[in-house]
Amino acid sequence: MEEALHHKLLLLIAFFIVAATVLPIVEANIANFDEVWQKRAEDARKAALDAYHPDPLNITNDLNRRVHEDTRGNNGTGRKLRDNEDDACMATNPIDRCWRCDPNWASNRKKLADCALGFGHQATGGKDGRFYEVTDPSDDDMVNPKPGTLRYAVIQMEPLWITFAHDMEIRLNEELIMTDNKTIDGRGALVQISNGAQITIQFIKNVIIHNVHVRNHYPGNGGLIRDSVDHFGIRTRSDGDGISLFGASNIWIDHVSMSNCADGLIDAIEGSTAITISNCHFTQHNEVMLFGASDSFSGDEVMQITVAFNHFGQGLIQRMPRARWGFIHVVNNDYTHWLMYAIGGSQHPTIISQGNRFIAPQDPNCKEVTKRDYAPESMWKSWTWRSEDDLMMNGAFFVQSGSPIRFASKEEMIRAKPGSSVTRLVRYAGALKCVAGKPC
Numbered sequence: 001m002e003e004a005l006h007h008k009l010l011l012l013i014a015f016f017i018v019a020a021t022v023l024p025i026v027e028a029n030i031a032n033f034d035e036v037w038q039k040r041a042e043d044a045r046k047a048a049l050d051a052y053h054p055d056p057l058n059i060t061n062d063l064n065r066r067v068h069e070d071t072r073g074n075n076g077t078g079r080k081l082r083d084n085e086d087d088a089c090m091a092t093n094p095i096d097r098c099w100r101c102d103p104n105w106a107s108n109r110k111k112l113a114d115c116a117l118g119f120g121h122q123a124t125g126g127k128d129g130r131f132y133e134v135t136d137p138s139d140d141d142m143v144n145p146k147p148g149t150l151r152y153a154v155i156q157m158e159p160l161w162i163t164f165a166h167d168m169e170i171r172l173n174e175e176l177i178m179t180d181n182k183t184i185d186g187r188g189a190l191v192q193i194s195n196g197a198q199i200t201i202q203f204i205k206n207v208i209i210h211n212v213h214v215r216n217h218y219p220g221n222g223g224l225i226r227d228s229v230d231h232f233g234i235r236t237r238s239d240g241d242g243i244s245l246f247g248a249s250n251i252w253i254d255h256v257s258m259s260n261c262a263d264g265l266i267d268a269i270e271g272s273t274a275i276t277i278s279n280c281h282f283t284q285h286n287e288v289m290l291f292g293a294s295d296s297f298s299g300d301e302v303m304q305i306t307v308a309f310n311h312f313g314q315g316l317i318q319r320m321p322r323a324r325w326g327f328i329h330v331v332n333n334d335y336t337h338w339l340m341y342a343i344g345g346s347q348h349p350t351i352i353s354q355g356n357r358f359i360a361p362q363d364p365n366c367k368e369v370t371k372r373d374y375a376p377e378s379m380w381k382s383w384t385w386r387s388e389d390d391l392m393m394n395g396a397f398f399v400q401s402g403s404p405i406r407f408a409s410k411e412e413m414i415r416a417k418p419g420s421s422v423t424r425l426v427r428y429a430g431a432l433k434c435v436a437g438k439p440c
């Protein structure tokens with residue numbers, strides 16, 4: 001433990017030096033990096049260090065243990081899992097089991113905030129706040145958004161648990177800039193945030209995004225945009241990500257269906273950490289997830305991300321994810337399509353791949369799951385990229401490097417549920433149709 005604290009202290013010192021010199025010049029889509037943004041950036045650095053886990057094995061082990069516990073005595077028998085049994089509980093993994101079996105989920109929505117596992121497990125979103133119902137899908141005024149719109153909800157200072165009155169498509173006119181302590185909860189409606197600009201989670205903490213569709217985002221032009229009730233400023237062009245995490249911590253993205261955006265579907269950069277991406281369904285996209293955008297920004301050493309129970313499906317090409325610097329636990333995901341590679345990176349990220357299923361494409365040149373950039377083998381052979389209990393199909397292979405992981409703690413690494421269990425664990429990935437009064 002002492003060793004872990006020592007490491008955290010070193011990291012803290014390094015982080016502040018790097019951040020202080022690099023951050024102000026980094027492109028943040030903020031045209032005027034005024035006092036408000038400077039303070040947010042500084043608070044975000046502190047929040048990232050608070051959220052950083054000195055013993056990541058504790059988090060990876062906890063998730064794996066929960067999957068084993070959840071499925072014990074439940075291997076094929078006893079549970080009703082057929083789609084036509086409306087009243088059956090459809091939960092097939094421990095995150096879902098935490099809330100989906102409750103027929104009263106609609107009057108017990110905040111239960112979800114207790115359900116995250118992995119590095120984002122402390123994300124509670126708007127749990128401590130009021131409910132706010134979005135009734136108006138429009139997004140016309142970037143500086144004084146109309147009450148009832150999603151943009152009005154996400155700029156409030158107080159924690160809010162945001163729900164939707166009915167099915168709607170929200171076309172974001174410019175990037176949607178969120179504030180701390182928010183949950184976007186699309187359960188009970190078909191919510192499509194699409195054909196507009198990206199969701200931006202910048203220098204803030206504690207956000208849950210759940211059960212919405214995000215697709216066809218393109219770059220916003222920028223201009224005057226309100227980023228909280230008491231501040232607005234000029235933004236430059238936004239990237240056209242699905243969801244952009246920029247200096248963000250304690251973030252949980254669950255049951256989101258994402259496809260076809262101009263840049264990444266989910267990008268986590270500039271010292272973002274304590275993130276879980278789970279139960280999502282990704283399709284039709286080139287560069288799926290980028291974790292760390294710069295080989296020279298060592299501030300991304302704090303980055304710790306869990307990618308669990310997701311389905312990487314049709315029409316995907318690469319970056320599931322592509323990582324730098326940080327620690328990435330990629331566990332129990334189903335990779336059914338990629339055209340170039342699945343998992344890549346540069347600048348020595350730690351990648352623990354456990355219990356995934358990898359189905360390689362037909363192209364004999366693209367069977368390798370992994371891809372290393374900007375480093376000769378003599379360098380990357382010391383990067384910790386490990387594969388354990390992954391199910392390799394159609395010729396897929398994972399090139400490991402580094403030695404089996406050692407940690408400050410003396411704990412053993414708990415093995416994940418093997419890749420052969422993935423089709424079941426991931427069966428309900430993506431946005432769900434939840435009906436009030438029934439298990440979801």
Ligand SMILES: *[C@@H]1O[C@H](CO)[C@@H](O)[C@H](O)[C@H]1NC(C)=O
Pocket residue numbers: 057058059061062065411
């Ligand atoms: C993680 O740490 C907590 C608190 O120190 C401990 O109670 C728990 O057993 C640990 N979990 C695992 C899986 O090691």
Ligand SMILES: *[C@@H]1O[C@H](CO)[C@@H](O)[C@H](O)[C@H]1NC(C)=O
Pocket residue numbers: 072073074075076077
């Ligand atoms: C289910 O799993 C348990 C322990 O994981 C094992 O003892 C049991 O034999 C399995 N049952 C079936 C039907 O496979």
Ligand SMILES: *[C@@H]1O[C@H](CO)[C@@H](O)[C@H](O)[C@H]1NC(C)=O
Pocket residue numbers: 128157158159180181206
């Ligand atoms: C967010 O919630 C935390 C914990 O409840 C609180 O300390 C913090 O002040 C909140 N942030 C804002 C901006 O309200």
